[in-house]
Amino acid sequence: MKLPWDKNNNSKGAESANNDASSNQTSTSTSVAHKAESDQPLPKGYTPPKGRPTPKRREVELERGIVGRQSLAPAESYSQQRQKRKELKASMSKEEYKAYKNKERDARLKRQREAQAAMDRGEEAYLMDRDKGEVRRFARDWIDARRFASNFVMPVAIALLVVMLVGNFYPEFAATASIFAMLLMAVFFVEGISTGIRVNKAARAKFPETTETGFALGYYAYSRSVQPRKWRTPRARVEVGAEV
Structure with a gap:
C-alpha cells in the first residue's frame, strides 16, 4: 500500500537506482573500451618503457x-x-x-x-684456407702418426749457421761439415718426394673423389713434416704409430 508521504522516498530511491545503473553502465563501457584498446595491435616500432635511463x-x-x-x-x-x-x-x-x-x-x-x-x-671455422677440408685433415694425421728424418730440418739449419761462423776460423772443419750438410739435404729432398707420393696414394685411397692436386697435397704434407711436432698448427691429434 502506497502512502502519500512515501512519494519523496520512492523518488529518491528511484533516482539512486538510476544513478547506480548509469555508473555501472559507465564502468562497463569504460572496461570494454580499455579491453578494446588492449586488443588493438601496437604501432610499429613501439617499445614499452624500460624503467631505467638509456646508457650513453x-x-x-x-x-x-x-x-x-x-x-x-x-x-x-x-x-x-x-x-x-x-x-x-x-x-x-x-x-x-x-x-x-x-x-x-x-x-x-x-x-x-x-x-x-x-x-x-682444428676447428674448421678458425683454420686457414690451406688447412681446411677432410683431405688436409687426413694428411695432417698421416704425417703426425709417423717419424721422418725431415723432422730435423730446422735443427740442422741452425747447426749450419753455427758451422758457417766457425768455418771462418777452421777451414778444414768447415769443408767436412759442408759435405755432411750436402748429404743431409739430399736425404731431405728424397724423403720429401717419397712423402708426397705416399700421402697422395693414401689420400686417394680414402677419398677417391678428391680434387686435391698431387703436388699441392704432397707439398702441404712435407711442409708439416719439417716442423717440430710441438710447433705444428693445428696440433697433432694422433700419437706416433697410430693407424690412420
Whole structure:
C-alpha cells in the first residue's frame, strides 16, 4: 500500500537506482573500451618503457671495448675510424680514455687467444684456407702418426749457421761439415718426394673423389713434416704409430 508521504522516498530511491545503473553502465563501457584498446595491435616500432635511463654510447663502448664497435669497422674506411677515435678521445677524460684503451687491448688479446686455441684444436671455422677440408685433415694425421728424418730440418739449419761462423776460423772443419750438410739435404729432398707420393696414394685411397692436386697435397704434407711436432698448427691429434 502506497502512502502519500512515501512519494519523496520512492523518488529518491528511484533516482539512486538510476544513478547506480548509469555508473555501472559507465564502468562497463569504460572496461570494454580499455579491453578494446588492449586488443588493438601496437604501432610499429613501439617499445614499452624500460624503467631505467638509456646508457650513453660512450659508456657502452667503454664497457664493451672494441667488441661493441667491431660491427661498424668493416663499413668504415681507415680515415673514418681514425676520426671517430679522435672524437672519442676528445669526449673522454685522460683516465677514461686510458681505461678504454686497456679494455680494448684486453678484448683484442682475448679474441686472439681464443682464435689461436680454436685453431690448435682444428676447428674448421678458425683454420686457414690451406688447412681446411677432410683431405688436409687426413694428411695432417698421416704425417703426425709417423717419424721422418725431415723432422730435423730446422735443427740442422741452425747447426749450419753455427758451422758457417766457425768455418771462418777452421777451414778444414768447415769443408767436412759442408759435405755432411750436402748429404743431409739430399736425404731431405728424397724423403720429401717419397712423402708426397705416399700421402697422395693414401689420400686417394680414402677419398677417391678428391680434387686435391698431387703436388699441392704432397707439398702441404712435407711442409708439416719439417716442423717440430710441438710447433705444428693445428696440433697433432694422433700419437706416433697410430693407424690412420
